Amino acid sequence: MDLFEYQGKQLLRTFEVPVPEGRVAATPEEAEEAARGLGGKVAIKAQVQVGGRGKAGGIKLAGSPEEARQRAGEILGMDIKGHRVGRVLVERAGDIAGEYYVSFLVDRSNRDFLGMMSSEGGIDIEEVAARSPDSIARVHIDPLYGFSDFHARTLVFGSGIDAAARKEALAILPKLYDAFVGLDASLVEINPLVLTGEGRVMALDAKVTLDDSAAYRHPNFDELKAAHEVPEQERLAAEKGLNFIKLDGDVGIIGNGAGLVMSTLDVVSNAGGRPANFLDVGGGAGADVLTAALEVITSDAGVRSVLINIFGGITRCDAVAEGILHAFRSFDVTVPVVVRLDGTNAEEGRRMLAESPQDNLIPADTMLGAAEKAVELAKEAK
Amino acid sequence: MAILIDEGTRLVVTGLTGREGRFHAKRNADYGTKVVAGVTPGKGGQEVDGVPVFDTVREAVAETDANTAMVFVPARFAADSVMECADAGIDVIVCITEHIPAMDMARVVPYLHTRPSRDITLIGPNCPGVISPGKANVGIIPGEVCAPGPVGLVSRSGTLTYQIVHELTQRGIGQTTCVGIGGDPIPGSDFIDILGRFEEDPETELVVFVGEIGGDAEERAAAWAEDNMTKPIVAYIAGFTAPPGRRMGHAGAIISGSSGTAQAKKEALEAAGIRVGTNPTEVAQLVQKALG
Incomplete structure (x- = not known):
């Protein structure tokens, strides 16, 4: 789960990482109240999970509570690259003497942790890496032994941040590492880490990604998740325990296993179609799961045909067929549904479908044939 | 073997x-x-x-x-x-x-x-296990779709592996061992570990390599294979149509920024002289052709 900036900062504060004083607001009035409480000049920052919000007008300064209300009114409700702004963070603003970059992440390539620091902050790190790779210092950290003082020195001196920021940066790095490990994060990125006019170092922004698999040992996980707006169809799917991602095409996809579903999307795309979604019913899905999956897919008015591609292992194709037939009996399935079954009990499943013929239930023998048929039917329905 | x-x-x-x-x-x-x-x-x-x-x-x-x-x-x-x-x-x-x-x-x-x-x-973790057809099966791979033969297979996926194995077996091409290394960001074994074992296994004549979006394990394996593998490899990559920033079912299947795309993996494999099939059926056809 990717956290909002304000959530990430709240969590970092519990690890004693210095962050600017701030409050979150969902209305212009709340923003005014927050600005009054903070006093002085404040920054109003759109809470969206997408880069480049500053350029898009999602960050504005305000010199008074009244101005804060006005600026918040402009930002709230904005659309930034497809993300609607539902909250702003109102933060005390001050002078900035230096901007740096620091992050800790799980390094998949080396199967360890990677710490990175750069003297160039406030811009995308991929851009910095391409333009001035020498400004980035990296350390690999053995998860068994943890973060040592020399790691911090390697980052601070290696990145060449301003001398005035060194002492506090050296003190902040172990705290950030503790937060990274303690939160079960896969990424903690501070961009920028700033040196203020008063000579303090603090996290001006925070991008924190938590590991969903570790949710069970973090009691606040559900509360953090509740702040995220989820599209209606994805919410419905999650309620039914389905792994669903909305895409923008018109061929609905249902399959079992993440790899097979990804492959099915690709095959549909190669056949000239556009997948409407990713939906993985998981391993060992029963009839009820298939019925629920069809219900979720057909709730999207943009879907013109559906492709069900199942390779039975633990999942039994007879149970899949039962679920499909149950869906046809329980609600109005108006779009054509192409079904390809292989693997465990496939013959039985195919026989069940053949014995209950429906005009818009089309069996297919192969994955490629099924994809072509589903694409053709979606085009005909246009 | x-x-x-x-x-x-x-x-x-x-x-x-x-x-x-x-x-x-x-x-x-x-x-x-x-x-x-x-x-x-x-x-x-x-x-x-x-x-x-x-x-x-x-x-x-x-x-x-x-x-x-x-x-x-x-x-x-x-x-x-x-x-x-x-x-x-x-x-x-x-x-x-x-x-x-x-x-x-x-x-x-x-x-x-x-x-x-x-x-x-x-x-593993988060994997379907390992099967050496006709000898032993440890995990959840359905034994019925496999048959003994000369192809080694290594994959990050489960059911997609069954699909490809099924297509091979249907063409009369069996397998020495099929290994599902799993869809997690930190697997116990990666492609290189398993490719090395297939290279040393005298009965394995060709390796099928099934990757997906996320991380750079495929790219690293491609570079390693170019220097260390004498046996032919046929590859498949899933996730060309996956949107960036979304986790596609597996914890490790996510495009972060500009890294981990299927296209980049395909290009890395092809640059290492490895043929990449555009769908599971074509993978089986390429294997059939390579084995002669």
Whole structure:
């Protein structure tokens, strides 16, 4: 789960990482109240999970509570690259003497942790890496032994941040590492880490990604998740325990296993179609799961045909067929549904479908044939 | 020959008394795998389908000479179970469990590699397991779709692997061993570990390599294979239509920024002289052609 900036900062504060004083607001009035409480000049920052919000007008300064209300009114409700702004963070603003970059992440390539620091902050790190790779210092950290003082020195001196920021940066790095490990994060990125006019170092922004698999040992996980707006169809799917991602095409996809579903999307795309979604019913899905999956897919008015591609292992194709037939009996399935079954009990499943013929239930023998048929039917329905 | 598991495999299953563990251990035993022990703390002395259950892996190894482990315990206990298996002297550990926190795997993997004078192989987690057709099956891969033969297969996926194996078997092309390394960001074994074993296995003539979006394991494997593999490789990559920033089912299947795309992986493989099929059927056709 990717956290909002304000959530990430709240969590970092519990690890004693210095962050600017701030409050979150969902209305212009709340923003005014927050600005009054903070006093002085404040920054109003759109809470969206997408880069480049500053350029898009999602960050504005305000010199008074009244101005804060006005600026918040402009930002709230904005659309930034497809993300609607539902909250702003109102933060005390001050002078900035230096901007740096620091992050800790799980390094998949080396199967360890990677710490990175750069003297160039406030811009995308991929851009910095391409333009001035020498400004980035990296350390690999053995998860068994943890973060040592020399790691911090390697980052601070290696990145060449301003001398005035060194002492506090050296003190902040172990705290950030503790937060990274303690939160079960896969990424903690501070961009920028700033040196203020008063000579303090603090996290001006925070991008924190938590590991969903570790949710069970973090009691606040559900509360953090509740702040995220989820599209209606994805919410419905999650309620039914389905792994669903909305895409923008018109061929609905249902399959079992993440790899097979990804492959099915690709095959549909190669056949000239556009997948409407990713939906993985998981391993060992029963009839009820298939019925629920069809219900979720057909709730999207943009879907013109559906492709069900199942390779039975633990999942039994007879149970899949039962679920499909149950869906046809329980609600109005108006779009054509192409079904390809292989693997465990496939013959039985195919026989069940053949014995209950429906005009818009089309069996297919192969994955490629099924994809072509589903694409053709979606085009005909246009 | 085969890699990792064969007729000599003596399997201990942690979590044997659970519903899933029992179901799949039974299927593995029915396939011909020697399932010699189960482990569930507090249930030592019981039997499950004729297999003795012990309280600790150490005890199971001492009593039954188990040499391979399958971990089937829930996610919050699985990392610990893998380390227990390693500590008890097991050198091949297959972890099926999904949703183990990445922080836990980040500690387990170096733990295994720092055991003195041991060569421990962990397959998984979040994987379908390993099958050497006709010899042994450890995990949840349906044995019916496989057949003995000259192709080695390594994959990050489960059902997609069954699809490709099915297409091979239908064409009369069997497999030495099929290895599912799993869809997690920190796997116990990556492509390179398994490719190396196939290169050394005298019966494996060709390797099928099934990757997906996320991370750079495919790119690293492509570069490694160019320098170290003499056997032909046919590859497949899933996820060309996956949007960036979204986790596609597997914890590790995510495009972060501009890295981890299917296109980049395909290009890296092709630059290393590896043929990449555009769909599972074409992969099987390429294998058929390469084997002659």
